[in-house]
Amino acid sequence: MKTLRILTLALFAAFSFSSCDKEEDEPLSEGVDDRYAIEAELDGQAVVLREGKDGYFNFGSTGKTSGxxxxxxxxxxxxxxxxxVSKTNTKLKDTFQVTIQRYARVCSADNSYEKGLYQVGEYPFAKDATDRDANGVVILYTDVNGVDWSTNRGSQDxxxxxxxxxxHQPIKSKIYQYETDAVFNCRLYNDAGEAIVLTKGRIKARSIPYPSKYQ
Incomplete structure (x- = not known):
């Protein structure tokens, strides 16, 4: 998760700078689209994060971790x-990250793998492993206090x-190739082993960027 977190922080920083320059590129959000949102119940309490409402926004990223x-x-x-957000301090709060990941023995020479990561159908929940148990989905929620809760922490049950x-379908965009919809329910754990039950989860979001843009 460390590499993913570093990638995410870098992309948040990129967003904060790129959105100010309208001459070179469209901002990362390409305009607010309130279709992009995540809805869920956390321990029975409704949560809705929708782009354009209360400062929320959506983007997609791709990457790889090797060892x-x-x-x-x-x-x-x-x-x-x-x-x-400053040059030395970036904090994520009120944020959901839904990651599809796939294990391989070696990394590919290019980024052609990314289009195949999202497929219509069910996925297992990935474990924090360096073998085929790492295949599947990881859901990470950072709460209002900056505490991380994820499907692959704690007992991972x-x-x-x-x-x-x-x-999962293509969209017209200078930055993104696809948008993706998913539904889910799961348990999220923090580093202390405490759990949150997530039910009625639903997300619609930009997902796969063009490789030449932000990689």
Whole structure:
């Protein structure tokens, strides 16, 4: 998760600077689109994060993590907001990240893998591993206090949980190739092993950027 977090922080920083320059490129959000949102109930309490409302926005990213004899290819949909952004301090709060990842023994030479990560259908929940247990989806929620809760922390028990991509289609955009819809329910754990039950989860978000843009 460390590499994914670093990638996310970098993209938040890129957003904050690129959105000020209208001459070179469209801003990362390409204009507010309130169709992009995540809805869920956390321990029975309704949560809705919608682009354009209360400072929330959406973007997608791709990346990979490599180590001794393994490579994790990742694609992530993010809906949330950033706080206290400066040259030395970036904090994520009120943010959901939904990551599809795939294990391989070696990393590919290009980024052609990314289009295949999202497929309509159900996915297992990935474990924090450097083998095929790492295949699947990881859901990360950063709460209002900056505490991370995710499906692959704590006991990682996801018995009875479910994640399904219900639509994945191309969009007209200078930055993004696809938008993706998914539904899910799961348990999220913090580093202390405490759990939040997430039900009635639903996300619609920009997902796969063009490789030449922000990679």
């Amino acid at each position: 001794d004899g393994f490579c994790l290819n990742r694609a992530t949909m993010i809906i949330g907001k950033y706080h206290d 996801q018995s009875g949980s479910r994640f399904e991509v219900t639509a």
